[in-house]
Amino acid sequence: MKNDSTKYLVIGNSVAAVAAVEAIRETDAAGSIVMVSREPKHVYSRPLISYWLAGKVDDGRMDWRPRSFYEDLKVKAVLGAEAVKLDTSKHVVELADGGRIGYEKLLIATGGTPIVPKISGRETAGVFTFTEWADAERVGSFIAERKVARAVVVGAGMIGVKAVEALAARGVRVTVVELAPRVLAAALDERAAKLAEAAMVNAGVEVRCGAEVEAVVAREGRAAGVRLKGGAEVPCELVIVAVGVVPSVALARSAGGAVEVDRGILVDDAMRTSAPDVYAAGDVAQGREALSGTKRAIPIWPGAFRQGRIAGLAMAGAKVANYDGALVMNSVSVFGLATISVGTAAVAPAGAEVLVSERAEPPSYRKVVIQDGRVVGAMLVGDIDRAGLFTGLIRSGTDVSAVKDLLLTEQFGVLSLPAEYRKHVVSGAGIEV
Amino acid sequence: MKRIYAREEFCLGCRLCEIQCLVRHSKSKKIIKAFRQERDQITPGVMVESAGHVTFAMQCRHCDSAPCLEACITGAMHRDPKTGAVLCDADRCVGCWMCVMTCPAGAVRRGKDQKAASKCDLCAGDKTPVCVLNCPNEAIVYEER
Numbered sequence: 001m002k003n004d005s006t007k008y009l010v011i012g013n014s015v016a017a018v019a020a021v022e023a024i025r026e027t028d029a030a031g032s033i034v035m036v037s038r039e040p041k042h043v044y045s046r047p048l049i050s051y052w053l054a055g056k057v058d059d060g061r062m063d064w065r066p067r068s069f070y071e072d073l074k075v076k077a078v079l080g081a082e083a084v085k086l087d088t089s090k091h092v093v094e095l096a097d098g099g100r101i102g103y104e105k106l107l108i109a110t111g112g113t114p115i116v117p118k119i120s121g122r123e124t125a126g127v128f129t130f131t132e133w134a135d136a137e138r139v140g141s142f143i144a145e146r147k148v149a150r151a152v153v154v155g156a157g158m159i160g161v162k163a164v165e166a167l168a169a170r171g172v173r174v175t176v177v178e179l180a181p182r183v184l185a186a187a188l189d190e191r192a193a194k195l196a197e198a199a200m201v202n203a204g205v206e207v208r209c210g211a212e213v214e215a216v217v218a219r220e221g222r223a224a225g226v227r228l229k230g231g232a233e234v235p236c237e238l239v240i241v242a243v244g245v246v247p248s249v250a251l252a253r254s255a256g257g258a259v260e261v262d263r264g265i266l267v268d269d270a271m272r273t274s275a276p277d278v279y280a281a282g283d284v285a286q287g288r289e290a291l292s293g294t295k296r297a298i299p300i301w302p303g304a305f306r307q308g309r310i311a312g313l314a315m316a317g318a319k320v321a322n323y324d325g326a327l328v329m330n331s332v333s334v335f336g337l338a339t340i341s342v343g344t345a346a347v348a349p350a351g352a353e354v355l356v357s358e359r360a361e362p363p364s365y366r367k368v369v370i371q372d373g374r375v376v377g378a379m380l381v382g383d384i385d386r387a388g389l390f391t392g393l394i395r396s397g398t399d400v401s402a403v404k405d406l407l408l409t410e411q412f413g414v415l416s417l418p419a420e421y422r423k424h425v426v427s428g429a430g431i432e433v
Numbered sequence: 434m435k436r437i438y439a440r441e442e443f444c445l446g447c448r449l450c451e452i453q454c455l456v457r458h459s460k461s462k463k464i465i466k467a468f469r470q471e472r473d474q475i476t477p478g479v480m481v482e483s484a485g486h487v488t489f490a491m492q493c494r495h496c497d498s499a500p501c502l503e504a505c506i507t508g509a510m511h512r513d514p515k516t517g518a519v520l521c522d523a524d525r526c527v528g529c530w531m532c533v534m535t536c537p538a539g540a541v542r543r544g545k546d547q548k549a550a551s552k553c554d555l556c557a558g559d560k561t562p563v564c565v566l567n568c569p570n571e572a573i574v575y576e577e578r
Contacts, residue, residue: 045507047506048506048507063508064507064508301531302503302504302535305504306503309503331529331533333529336547384530386533386542388534388535389538389539391534392537396537411482413480414491415441416482416484425494427494427578428436428496429497430498431496431498
């Protein structure tokens with residue numbers, strides 16, 4: 001594109017970017033907005049790519065906002081263009097095609113980039129990452145064209161597990177290889193992970209934890225299997241590498257140190273970076289974490305939404321509500337077995353009290369972690385209904401000492417909540433996640 | 434906006450509100466038929482909680498700052514621009530349960546088929562929701578506060 005300038009420039013087109021644009025428009029109806037996205041797609045939901053590959057969601061349902069979104073919000077969308085250079089003193093962003101866009105306020109919401117470990121043969125045809133729609137399209141075409149029968153997924157985190165599920169839905173036999181001793185290791189503890197693993201095994205998936213992929217074995221230039229450390233080989237025609245994501249900080253780094261970057265772009269509670277008029281939100285940002293108070297990059301959807309919204313309000317000069325940090329939380333279903341983990345649940349902090357209830361059939365596991373009278377973590381597997389009661393308690397920091405014995409009982413509900421907090425919940429003011 | 438509020442001092446715990454909700458959201462709309470044949474397919478949007486002798490009818494608060502809206506990855510959970518009610522489009526929902534995880538009232542549940550989230554829809558714009566209309570002791574009210 002040619003040179004341009006705008007009041008608000010947003011780099012990104014996913015949840016944080018969209019939430020920011022919507023927040024800007026609540027305050028500033030007319031100020032010009034330009035959105036730049038590397039991907040050539042209309043606003044879509046990235047977490048849906050596994051559902052799309054599985055055939056559970058069609059193209060139209062991938063849209064996370066109506067087709068009229070850009071028009072409705074008077075946004076100039078520059079799609080399929082990569083922002084490559086940032087000059088914070090001149091307030092200019094340069095695109096890969098040489099075009100330059102001047103801004104008054106800039107939001108960097110470039111998300112995350114998949115990590116590809118140094119496995120030999122990782123460039124072989126048939127090896128993919130799995131974080132954006134184009135990845136799912138490539139995997140889908142590859143399965144159809146090559147009549148893929150077997151696949152290996154490297155990594156049994158959120159993305160890996162959803163990839164496994166999608167491949168299985170496409171009739172592919174899957175082996176998942178995980179370095180950690182259990183699946184979903186960041187979110188689940190040993191007992192919960194066992195249940196998740198059993199659900200995968202029951203669905204015909206081979207699960208190999210505590211194993212490491214050393215090389216992709218190629219035959220005639222195509223993936224024919226993976227070799228594990230120790231020498232074992234797993235034959236397959238397709239490999240998905242899903243070992244995690246890192247914040248996409250290239251644009252921020254191009255500013256030559258003006259935008260302070262740690263793991264992600266460091267932001268304050270109004271999503272301001274160290275450079276004037278530059279904000280960051282979503283998976284690329286490293287902002288306050290709710291429970292520890294320290295700055296962490298937390299790549300989760302609701303956190304990205306909230307950060308994007310705050311950034312948008314701040315950019316437009318509106319009053320920003322007190323931001324109390326992002327709460328780590330994950331909800332992932334494994335072949336129909338629902339799992340939810342919120343706060344510090346997988347590993348209880350020292351001195352914390354851990355309450356647990358379990359049932360064998362149908363499998364159910366519930367765990368609540370209490371520290372200094374407050375719930376700091378909750379994990380639910382199987383019977384996840386009303387999990388948000390715990391999220392609310394964690395978020396609000398409510399003292400639960402008086403109702404502790406009720407937390408894991410059948411009748412635990414709004415009625416069991418401490419009076420003041422209960423009044424707040426019933427009022428319908430809501431909470432900020 | 435108008436919300437449904439429980440008056441626990443009047444609630445008898447009869448759970449007629451749950452039944453009426455089930456009937457309102459059934460295919461047959463007939464109480465006996467719905468209760469006998471459809472109750473395995475419908476999750477009532479209202480749930481009666483009890484603790485000792487105290488009982489209380491609870492449903493979605495249609496929050497001003499609704500965490501389920503921010504957490505929804507599909508756009509299924511949305512706010513009705515006219516009524517302000519928070520609604521779930523079951524056709525769009527993929528059952529990721531982010532809403533279940535974030536609702537502070539625990540008022541969004543998995544539907545009986547576990548395919549989509551299920552919650553109070555304020556009876557789709559009816560003047561008075563059926564749980565309020567049919568409560569024998571006026572223990573649930575629909576009002577602006």
